[in-house]
Amino acid sequence: MKVLSNASIYGLRALIYVASQKNEKEYVSIREMSESMDISFHFLTKILQTLTKNGILYSSRGPHGGVALTRPPGQVFMVEIVKILEGEDYFDTCFLGHPDCGIAAPCPMHDFWINVKSVFLDRFEKTSLEELSAKIKEGKLRL
Amino acid sequence: MKVLSNASIYGLRALIYVASQKNEKEYVSIREMSESMDISFHFLTKILQTLTKNGILYSSRGPHGGVALTRPPGQVFMVEIVKILEGEDYFDTCFLGHPDCGIAAPCPMHDFWINVKSVFLDRFEKTSLEELSAKIKEGKLRL
DNA sequence: TTGGTTTAAGACAATTTAGTCCCAAAAGAA
DNA sequence: TTCTTTTGGGACTAAATTGTCTTAAACCAA
Numbered sequence: 001m002k003v004l005s006n007a008s009i010y011g012l013r014a015l016i017y018v019a020s021q022k023n024e025k026e027y028v029s030i031r032e033m034s035e036s037m038d039i040s041f042h043f044l045t046k047i048l049q050t051l052t053k054n055g056i057l058y059s060s061r062g063p064h065g066g067v068a069l070t071r072p073p074g075q076v077f078m079v080e081i082v083k084i085l086e087g088e089d090y091f092d093t094c095f096l097g098h099p100d101c102g103i104a105a106p107c108p109m110h111d112f113w114i115n116v117k118s119v120f121l122d123r124f125e126k127t128s129l130e131e132l133s134a135k136i137k138e139g140k141l142r143l
Numbered sequence: 144m145k146v147l148s149n150a151s152i153y154g155l156r157a158l159i160y161v162a163s164q165k166n167e168k169e170y171v172s173i174r175e176m177s178e179s180m181d182i183s184f185h186f187l188t189k190i191l192q193t194l195t196k197n198g199i200l201y202s203s204r205g206p207h208g209g210v211a212l213t214r215p216p217g218q219v220f221m222v223e224i225v226k227i228l229e230g231e232d233y234f235d236t237c238f239l240g241h242p243d244c245g246i247a248a249p250c251p252m253h254d255f256w257i258n259v260k261s262v263f264l265d266r267f268e269k270t271s272l273e274e275l276s277a278k279i280k281e282g283k284l285r286l
Numbered sequence: 287t288t289g290g291t292t293t294a295a296g297a298c299a300a301t302t303t304a305g306t307c308c309c310a311a312a313a314g315a316a
Numbered sequence: 317t318t319c320t321t322t323t324g325g326g327a328c329t330a331a332a333t334t335g336t337c338t339t340a341a342a343c344c345a346a
Contacts, residue, residue: 001146001229001236001260006334009240016251030293043335049294061293062343086144093144097152098285105285108159108275112266116259117144123255132251142241142248149304173323186305192324204323205313 003120008085010039011047012132013143015056015081019073020133027059027066037143047085054084073133079124091117146263151228153182154190155275156286158199158224162216163276163286170202170209180286190228197227216276222267234260 004012017037018028030048034041048067052059056076057067069076083090094101095109107113135141147155160180161171173191177184191210195202199219200210212219226233237244238252250256278284 001233001263002240003144003146004238006240013239027292040335042337045293046295046335052293059293060343061291061341063291063345065292065343067293090144095147096156096286097145097149101285107286108278108284110284116262119259119262120144135251141251141253142244143239143250170322183305185307188323189305189325195323202323203313204311204321206315206321208313208322210323 004082005086007043007047008082010037010044011051011085012078012081013037013039014044014048014067015051015069015076015129016132016136017143018057018067018069019076019129020136024072025068027064027068029066032066051081051084056081056084069129073129074131076129077125078127078132079121082124091121093117147225148229150186150190151225153180153187154194154228155221155224156180156182157187157191157210158194158212158219158272159275159279160286161200161210161212162219162272163279167215168211170207170211172209175209194224194227199224199227212272216272217274219272220268221270221272221275222264225267234264236260 014030014033014037017033021028030045031041033039034044048057048059051057052067055070058070059065059067094107095113096107098105098107101107101110136143157173157176157180160176164171173188174184176182177187191200191202194200195210198213201213202208202210237250238256239250241248241250244250244253279286
């Protein structure tokens with residue numbers, strides 16, 4: 001079971017990586033991240049570019065260049081990242097794929113799916129990069 | 144957000160279609176289903192073939208041929224269909240894609256994901272084709 | 287200013303998923 | 317038997333996702 005594309009997963013992991021850095025102001029090298037997390041450098045670069053375009057990251061070229069968060073990790077929430085990388089309509093889906101599933105004509109899984117989606121939305125809205133990176137810093141979790 | 148491939152969705156919908164038939168013993172034509180549900184006939188045929196190979200359906204060729212359930216709809220549960228069409232390891236995934244995410248080295252979403260997956264598993268284990276088709280028969284739901 | 291380093295941008299290739307097509311095989315009917 | 321209908325099986329195509337590569341642009345330091 002998978003709810004995020006690889007692009008979103010890599011993007012999230014990279015953001016957590018950046019968020020768990022000691023010095024919040026310093027740029028983190030994409031090359032360093034790609035090697036440390038064993039993600040294709042070029043692919044990761046492309047994903048981080050869209051996060052930069054969408055105002056989540058600053059970026060700088062040249063020596064000591066890389067990316068950095070535009071906001072403190074505690075103010076960046078999963079839901080925003082997911083919507084940028086998966087699309088604004090991420091939560092507007094039907095379990096069985098009907099384009100217009102709703103109260104008027106619900107599919108057999110409608111009630112269950114509405115519930116599940118609200119659990120995801122709630123969690124994504126409440127989870128910040130700070131929370132995600134906190135235990136990484138303590139070495140209790142892995143990226 | 145999507146948790147099932149199109150193949151699984153089409154397979155499930157077709158099974159619900161078969162299950163909501165008046166006469167349980169009669170074969171249901173794949174052509175009829177594909178047209179009624181607006182699914183590619185050849186694609187649906189392929190999907191139903193794997194369900195036939197896996198003992199979920201009987202099939203018969205020629206006039207009045209088609210597919211029929213091998214068991215009463217009340218004895219066929221979603222979890223079985225999903226595992227056939229998505230793979231046995233459907234519930235053995237990490238939210239962030241780590242192949243060996245576990246208690247020893249959990250990812251930052253591990254606890255949440257374990258919970259969500261158990262909700263899905265529980266629901267899939269308890270939901271039969273009979274339940275899914277019940278309200279279709281009454282015309283209260285759509286396929 | 288020159289050269290090395292690093293992200294930006296976009297073309298390109300590989301893989302996976304989705305869907306199409308053709309013909310064979312089985313079943314029923316004339 | 318022979319013809320028609322319908323599923324079986326596999327090759328093929330299309331689209332989306334994933335990943336690679338090349339070149340340009342920006343930045344830094346010597």
